[in-house]
Amino acid sequence: MNMVQAINSTLDMKMAADDSIILLGEDIGKDGGVFRVTDGLQSKYGQQRVIDTPLTELGIVGMAIGMAVYGLKPVPEIQFQDFIYTAMDQIINQMAKMRYRTAGKITVPLVLRTPYGGGIRGGLYHSQSGESYFVHTAGLTVVTPSNPYDAKGLLSASLDLGDPVIFLEPKKLYRFQKMDVPDEDYKVQIGKARKVREGDSITIITYGSMVPTVAAVVEKNKVDADVIDLITLSPLDIDAISASVKKTGRVMIVHEAPRTLGMGAEISAMISERMIEYLYAPILRVTGPDTPFPYRLEDTYLPNEKRIMDAVDKLLKFR
Amino acid sequence: MTEVINEQVEKEKHIRGFGAMILSRTLDKKIITAQRQGRVGFYTPTMGQEAAQIGLSMALSKDDLLYEYYRDVPMMLHRGVPLEIILNQVFGNRDDLAKGRQMPSHLVARDYNFMSVPSPVATNLPLAVGTAFAKVYRHEPGIVVASFGDGSSSTPDFHSAMNMAAVFNLPVLFFCENNGLAISLPVEKQTKTEIWKKAEAYGMAGFKADGNNMVEMYKVAQQAVDHVRSGKGPALLEARCFRMGPHSTSDDPTKYESDIVQDGSDRDPIVVTQNALKAMGLINDQLVDKVKSESVRIVNEKFDQQEKIPAPDPETMFQDIYKNETWIIKEEKGEIL
Numbered sequence: 001m002n003m004v005q006a007i008n009s010t011l012d013m014k015m016a017a018d019d020s021i022i023l024l025g026e027d028i029g030k031d032g033g034v035f036r037v038t039d040g041l042q043s044k045y046g047q048q049r050v051i052d053t054p055l056t057e058l059g060i061v062g063m064a065i066g067m068a069v070y071g072l073k074p075v076p077e078i079q080f081q082d083f084i085y086t087a088m089d090q091i092i093n094q095m096a097k098m099r100y101r102t103a104g105k106i107t108v109p110l111v112l113r114t115p116y117g118g119g120i121r122g123g124l125y126h127s128q129s130g131e132s133y134f135v136h137t138a139g140l141t142v143v144t145p146s147n148p149y150d151a152k153g154l155l156s157a158s159l160d161l162g163d164p165v166i167f168l169e170p171k172k173l174y175r176f177q178k179m180d181v182p183d184e185d186y187k188v189q190i191g192k193a194r195k196v197r198e199g200d201s202i203t204i205i206t207y208g209s210m211v212p213t214v215a216a217v218v219e220k221n222k223v224d225a226d227v228i229d230l231i232t233l234s235p236l237d238i239d240a241i242s243a244s245v246k247k248t249g250r251v252m253i254v255h256e257a258p259r260t261l262g263m264g265a266e267i268s269a270m271i272s273e274r275m276i277e278y279l280y281a282p283i284l285r286v287t288g289p290d291t292p293f294p295y296r297l298e299d300t301y302l303p304n305e306k307r308i309m310d311a312v313d314k315l316l317k318f319r
Numbered sequence: 320m321t322e323v324i325n326e327q328v329e330k331e332k333h334i335r336g337f338g339a340m341i342l343s344r345t346l347d348k349k350i351i352t353a354q355r356q357g358r359v360g361f362y363t364p365t366m367g368q369e370a371a372q373i374g375l376s377m378a379l380s381k382d383d384l385l386y387e388y389y390r391d392v393p394m395m396l397h398r399g400v401p402l403e404i405i406l407n408q409v410f411g412n413r414d415d416l417a418k419g420r421q422m423p424s425h426l427v428a429r430d431y432n433f434m435s436v437p438s439p440v441a442t443n444l445p446l447a448v449g450t451a452f453a454k455v456y457r458h459e460p461g462i463v464v465a466s467f468g469d470g471s472s473s474t475p476d477f478h479s480a481m482n483m484a485a486v487f488n489l490p491v492l493f494f495c496e497n498n499g500l501a502i503s504l505p506v507e508k509q510t511k512t513e514i515w516k517k518a519e520a521y522g523m524a525g526f527k528a529d530g531n532n533m534v535e536m537y538k539v540a541q542q543a544v545d546h547v548r549s550g551k552g553p554a555l556l557e558a559r560c561f562r563m564g565p566h567s568t569s570d571d572p573t574k575y576e577s578d579i580v581q582d583g584s585d586r587d588p589i590v591v592t593q594n595a596l597k598a599m600g601l602i603n604d605q606l607v608d609k610v611k612s613e614s615v616r617i618v619n620e621k622f623d624q625q626e627k628i629p630a631p632d633p634e635t636m637f638q639d640i641y642k643n644e645t646w647i648i649k650e651e652k653g654e655i656l
Binding site for chain 2: 107191
């Protein structure tokens with residue numbers, strides 16, 4: 001199945017087992033969501049469990065928090081991550097801080113799903129990669145799968161975590177590949193990265209939509225690269241990063257989000273602080289530029305084979 | 320027989336409400352003075368809003384949940400939150416239920432059905448809608464009250480929450496404590512309509528009450544609570560009251576307000592309520608004096624007692640961020656402590 005089907009079937013499986021799981025969002029019920037991720041769930045579970053809400057992102061998130069603090073396990077959907085900003089007050093000041101400000105007496109077990117990133121010709125407001133906003137906030141767990149198998153296991157783990165999870169779905173990969181996904185419940189552990197392929201010369205750290213891009217580029221160009229799919233953006237899997245960097249001594253980070261204060265900035269700072277003596281070359285970042293996301297020039301914006309290979313060459317040649 | 324008992328219950332309810340008003344006022348004055356003496360860091364006084372809050376609280380039941388805002392100490396006292404809990408929070412000491420993390424006036428009292436309060440105003444309102452949904456979904460009794468000031472009526476959270484509560488027909492009572500000022504901005508400059516009238520536009524019932532008179536407030540609050548409790552959907556209850564003090568102890572209201580209601584003056588809700596209860600024959604001067612002196616004694620005693628409790632252990636700063644401590648927090652804790 002593809003990623004949309006994997007997420008849909010996971011929600012279905014979890015909802016069948018646990019009546020505290022409630023879905024809410026815009027057009028998610030009758031319409032099944034604009035990407036059809038929740039297709040068929042309202043007819044199966046009813047309007048009380050798959051709620052078509054008024055058009056208010058802050059209302060959706062605030063209402064979900066109010067459910068979560070009172071024993072339910074809501075899964076709010078924000079139609080596009082680009083639309084989430086009116087809910088940022090709710091996310092940063094309510095969702096992320098509830099456990100802390102009540103010393104654990106009130107908690108917010110929920111999974112906020114939202115499609116993010118480019119690749120569908122969405123222009124400025126249907127393509128953003130805002131992961132840094134969430135990663136910067138204590139109290140949030142931030143994850144992003146890059147294939148159908150991980151999507152299922154990660155969503156299952158997120159629903160069982162007991163804390164608020166920002167579940168970022170790379171919309172470019174929604175129907176990108178089909179995989180065998182087990183019927184039974186299984187978990188992809190939060191906080192653990194996955195090795196996409198083994199190599200000894202260079203470490204490429206990436207996540208989300210860039211995972212298949214990077215994998216294809218290194219395959220095609222026969223780069224001896226260790227490729228890491230972070231899967232969890234907060235908290236980062238420093239052990240996986242360390243092991244690879246100490247092996248190769250040459251590192252690059254690839255992501256779609258703008259470069260300034262993106263994930264690459266944090267990861268390179270972490271590497272510099274803890275293992276600079278292992279490095280043979282500067283840490284490089286191949287990322288989206290610090291511009292808004294353009295409509296027609298999407299392919300120019302997104303990291304591509306040329307930019308990735310230029311960075312690979314630079315790293316390997318550095319003396 | 321039942322009527323006689325009910326009458327007696329109602330009488331006692333009024334006397335108890337008035338007692339909570341006095342206790343709250345006494346505590347308020349004590350904390351304000353202590354702040355000036357450098358014994359307390361900060362406080363948002365509640366003077367002037369006692370009758371509004373307690374009048375509503377009298378109409379609520381134990382099952383009802385409250386999304387309070389930072390000026391709701393009178394309501395908390397009336398619902399039985401002990402002085403110790405309130406004072407521990409004000410001092411941010413080791414015994415504070417939230418480990419001294421929030422500035423004073425931001426209480427946690429989950430055991431008393433208060434859902435805790437953040438500083439950004441009106442962000443509690445959408446949560447009230449979600450919790451009301453959860454209560455209905457679980458077939459639990461009780462309504463959800465979300466309180467806020469007049470300034471909150473301008474926020475998108477107010478709009479979203481009012482709209483959603485009405486669309487989903489949920490048992491939420493939106494309780495606006497209109498004290499006429501949002502820090503320095505008078506309500507006339509906040510909004511062009513009376514706040515309670517906004518209810519109609521959302522498709523819910525609206526109520527306006529004299530929040531300076533506990534007896535009158537209670538009557539209207541009971542109607543609003545009954546409406547919500549009966550399953551007819553949410554309601555908006557606006558209580559007109561005064562902010563007799565500054566916005567906070569960091570604020571000087573004389574800069575923007577020339578007509579501040581003075582403690583003990585004719586417009587003071589304690590004086591108004593006291594006169595009303597006297598006219599009803601429920602209290603006399605002797606009882607008032609007794610309640611006042613007893614409040615002063617107990618507040619002074621508890622204040623001195625809780626003030627002695629030391630600050631929280633520095634380690635607590637790093638707790639309760641996630642269910643399971645992350646390696647990052649562990650590492651940062653190691654660096655700092």
